[in-house]
Amino acid sequence: MRSVVLGLLGTTLDVGKSADRWQSWRPTVSVCRQPDLIVHRFELLHDRRSASLAAVVQRDIQTVSPETEVRLHQIEFQDPWDFGQVYETLFAFAKNYPFDEAEDYLVHITTGTHVAQICLFLLTEARWLPARLLQCSPDRDRSAPGKISIIDLDLSRYDGIASRFQQEQREAASFLKGGIETRNPAFNKLIDRIEQVAIATRDPLLLMGPTGAGKSRLAKRIFDLKKARHAVKGDFVDVNCATLRGDGAMSTLFGHTKGAFTGALKDRPGLLRTADNGVLFLDEIGELGLDEQAMLLRALEDKTFLPMGSDRASHSDFQLIAGTNRDLLSAVREGRFREDLLARINLWTFTLPGLSARPEDIEPNLQFELDQYARRTGRQITFSKEARKKFLDFAVSAAAAWKGNFRDLNAAVSRMATLSLGGRIGVETVQEEIDRLLASWGEPTAVDPLADVLPQDQLAELDPFDRAQLTKVIEVCRRSRSLSEASRLLFEKSRARKTSTNDADRLKKYLARFGLAWERFQRA
């Protein structure tokens, strides 16, 4: 690969026209004298006043390095210490330069004013100059070529920095996970991505996932991470929108002025204002009223909003993290959520899986909950070996629905810990807890709607095909007021096509096949 150096003529360091110039170290010439670098081309930038110096340097480079072609480019800075001017001039050069993939570019930053060096650095960092930086320094013997060092701004190329970087990233990810060594690959990938986005952006983040999946906890940790990285100055403000209703909602979020309504005894800044320069976490955002949605959208777009009773706009620059366990798209279809607001907050959407989707993570989370309990109460709790196994076996089994996700796990651990004798959770405590959990989720067997309709032996003989069909039919029957209503619902399509004449009879006959009569489902 051919090496091409881009550099400014040093009007101090590269100076010298008499023979003794060879006894001083001239950076531009010395770059071309390195034993381990051949510069195939040198693009030397100079101003009009330095044209004759540039010619000397060009000639000298050709003597000491016949391999180097020196191209002179005349550029003009009226003031080489004026940042804007220098940047613009160098930027124009970079934009017009025909960079070629087959060449290796080095930007020489030893010469030129500090302002020029900064500009060259910025242009390289922004990849307007697709190059590495080249620095050189003299030896004690000033006639020697001295040393060069090449700095690649792609930090991932430095083993030391890269591993430091990965370490930081791991720490950040671990931070977001609250120090829990999660093992679920999909979840870990999700967290890595959130970490990347959370530090880099001030745009809204949308956290989706079932209740108890850890949305609030994650939102708080995202804030803490941003704070630790100096990516946020203000505070963390969080509110569950389901708790906001009526006038109170508006005033809680956007504030009010004194006397805005009865009971508005003094000014209230509102949560948005409090979150200025910080992070606002709105959980259950789908529960927010339409008026509040409109105001929130304006606050996101203009960073301003109107407090109640005020005709002066209030200002707040916050990052929004929204949480929802609802499908906001269907809420939009139903007219309960503004489409434009969804579009605004649906930029970075992360779906947190429920606990049952992360069976690998139950064990580390169990340990985490135990540690939390110990920290909270000062009681160190352990499982007996069998008890631990029993609980984990259950926790990852199909029977464990974990409907409340981490909330359930947290409650289960708290209960078991409280009930444990001498700080040790035994098999009996675990069994008791399993029963309690199953009951709270509605035990799968009890949920079977056929159990109290058909005798046990008949139920055992039933094919899954019939079981599914019958379950649905009975469910419809139970909520219908009459046989004809039930049959209308069940044969709705064929009825519309007029291919069925007597739906009620059809349903009656179907039920009779299982020895069932319609009257059984009448609540009255």
Added chain:
Amino acid sequence: MITINGILGEGGGQILRTSLSLSLCTGQPFRIENIKAGRQKPGLMRQHLTAVLAAAEVGGADVEGAVLGSQALTFRPGKVRAGEYKFVIGTAGSGTLVFQTVLPALMMAEGASHIVVEGGTHNEAAPPYDFLVRSFLPLLARMGPKVAAAFERYGFYPAGGGRFAASIAPALRLMQLHLGERGEITHRRVRAVVANLPYHIAQREVKTAAGRLNWGEDSFKAESTRESNGPGNVVMVEVGSAEVTEIFTAFGKMQVSAEAVADMAAREAREYLASKAVAAEHLTDQLLLPMALAGGGSFTALKLNPHARTNMEVIREFLPVEFTTEDQGDYQLVQVQERQAR
């Protein structure tokens, strides 16, 4: 294929150049590995690359690994082509070193050659032009090849830009040369050259060097030249005898007085004069290769440095010769013989 270990002894560059020369002369390809391994900057440096490219040009060679920093190089020579060459070398590679790399092949080629070299002519760590012309080439002439050199400009470190030309009348076979003890001194000279520097430096140098050697004023020769890109200063103490002319060189440097520079050259000359050996350190190094190409020869050497030992090892890889050295008191007797098949 001949494989040379680049960390063998000292002087990575010398190993490479000897290998290139002999590969061209014998037509044998070679591979050199671990080039400068373990050094601060391992691998092929620029001055080595210059020599490789020049050798490849003269010998129509196929080269693999001829890039900066390469730690292995494979060189497969084609047919050596006599003719006109011009080598332009930056300061990083001394012109005389490149000249010496291609000389053995061209001095035994079918047909005359003319070489123009631009670059360094008087640099440290390389034989200066004067040494080549007054010391080395006359001995080579006695073995057959006649090389006539013409000097144009000085090329001092770091500016370079010197220039000389050489016409080579080759000899297909080399005659063996045997050089015994040195014999009577026939001429003495101290020459100091300054380029773009005050003349008094050269004057002080010749005076100091001659003084150290108890030589008279008739041996002084202080010169000032403008035929040089940059500044430069060299002191050359020349000792001539019936068999050989030896030259001892020292270079002026910033922060080093003219007297100290002259002293360095004089000290080496005194050491040589105190013995009966024909060749001092550098000439010893230079004679090994042509004598091996001639299939035999001998000379008396002031001392054998590690450079010379390494050179012998490399030469033995390419040529069926062996070297014997015998300590003769104040000098070493170096003999080159055809290796007996065992």
